[in-house]
Amino acid sequence: MTLVLEEGKQVALEQKSTYAVVAITKHGVELARSLHATFPQADLFYMSKFERGDEQRRHISLFEGNVRLLLPSLFQSYKGIIMIVSLGAVVRMIAPLLKDKKTDPAVVVIDDKGEHVISVLSGHLGGANELTKEVAELLGATPVITTASDVQKTIPVDLFGSRFGWVWESGEKLTPVSASVVNEEQVAVIQESGEKEWWTYDRPLPETIKVYETIEEALEAKPNAALVVTHRNLNNNEKEILFNGVLYRPKVIVIGMGCNRGTSMEEIEKVICDTLDELQFSIKSVKAICSIDLKKDEEGLLAVSQKYNWEFTCYSAEELNRMQIDDPSETVFKFTGAYGVSEPAARLYSGAESLSLIKKKSGNVTISVAVIPY
Known part of the structure; x- marks a missing residue:
């Protein structure tokens, strides 16, 4: 299947997988074909001038035209996009497509030699950080992740408890609370219900993050931010903890x-x-x-x-x-x-x-x- 990319026209994709891999250079295509063979959750797209003759059998899509014109369709169709394209070019191409970190797909970039895999967009919520690690392991490459909570090995506020199915009551304070965590301000964790195994690093909690038995105890400590995990509706006095806090709902x-x-x-x-x-x-x-x-x-x-x-x-x-x-x-x-x-x-x-x-x-x-x- 060859996709003809034209300005102002969105192409119809035959999506079969969760992720898309895109390559535009000779070496990039070699790398992409190798990755595609070991990463079955991905659909592969590359320029038709690099056609090998086995694309139909391997369910590989070819395209003609500027790869920039392919991206709007990929953004709408795939959970994640892996691009073997220079980082600067990818940033310029995806900029007009960005909407919200809650909905934008994960974007990961691989250099032409396959030495580095870089998490570019939607690292946490979109899963680009985990995708980066997975692809880097398959290629024997170095994963590059710049999200502060990952680098510092602390609590990722927007993903706290997500592996257990916890959901936020509101995302309004995610950004300021995340800032408090990565800036090593005093952060209270109050957990009344839900799974206890949320700290996954092989080291103790940072001294700036303290766990309290009750909201009342946490309020007395006057933390800069709070993470509250409970199935209860808070009363008016308890809601004070959410002045710079996120309320999580565990599935209990x-x-x-x-x-x-x-x-x-x-x-x-x-x-x-x-x-x-x-x-x-x-x-x-x-x-x-x-x-x-x-x-x-x-x-x-x-x-x-x-x-x-x-x-x-x-x-x-x-x-x-x-x-x-x-x-x-x-x-x-x-x-x-x-x-x-x-x-x-x-x-x-x-x-x-x-x-x-x-x-x-x-x-x-x-x-x-x-x-x-x-």
């Missing part, structure tokens, strides 16, 4: 649920939202809905899970009956074979000894809520 809330057959998605969703509001829990921290396997095809439960991208896990009656529960029901057993659904399902998935809500009946829905202990 498990919802056990039973319902009558045919219960609407809207009713299920309302019960969940109302219950979380009563508990003062954030919906962003929900990880899963759990029920009995009789409900594995329940449309309302499936629809809510899909809307919020939650796991939907169902257990057999035998599995549920193995759990010690506070409120067994002969009526539930008569219809399901289990002495409870929402309560044992929440206990079984979460592994929690006590529940935040043992059981509440609301209309056609029964709900229990647990927090995964770490």
Whole structure:
């Protein structure tokens, strides 16, 4: 396939992979073909004048014209772009395409000899830093990463907990809090829930980063910035910690649920939202809905899970009956074979000894809520 690049016209790409590799020189093409053979997640593009005859068999795309005209299509289609082009030229070509670090793809540059792999754009959120390391390892090259938190081996604020699925409540303070971290100002970490293994370096936390048991303790210490990890909604006094802070939502809330057959998605969703509001829990921290396997095809439960991208896990009656529960029901057993659904399902998935809500009946829905202990 040969793409003809023309000014003002966007080309249609036959995207097969997550990343794109682009080369425009003789040596660059040799390097790109070698990388393409060992990096199957990438589609390869190079100039048609370097055609070898095996491009169709190897699913390689050729192009004619200025590579600059190819970039708008690559930016829209790929998670990351690996360019074997000089760094200065890449910077000039991508400048008009940049929008936001939350949406721009990763851009990585390799020199013509394959000696250095450079993270250029979207190092953290876009994954260019990790892509740089991976490509450098494949080529036996030196990775070049300039992101301050990576270089200093400290907390990357915009990616804190991302490998566990943590999400920010708001990204408004990401930049100033990141500045506090890399400038070695006093930073408080307050973690009430979520995975504990977030420090991955083989050295202690920097002295400027201190972990506190409670928000109250952190406020008394008057830090320059804060990272708060909790599934709770903060009260007005606690919100003071966010004057220069980022609030992270770990995926720790498990919802056990039973319902009558045919219960609407809207009713299920309302019960969940109302219950979380009563508990003062954030919906962003929900990880899963759990029920009995009789409900594995329940449309309302499936629809809510899909809307919020939650796991939907169902257990057999035998599995549920193995759990010690506070409120067994002969009526539930008569219809399901289990002495409870929402309560044992929440206990079984979460592994929690006590529940935040043992059981509440609301209309056609029964709900229990647990927090995964770490």
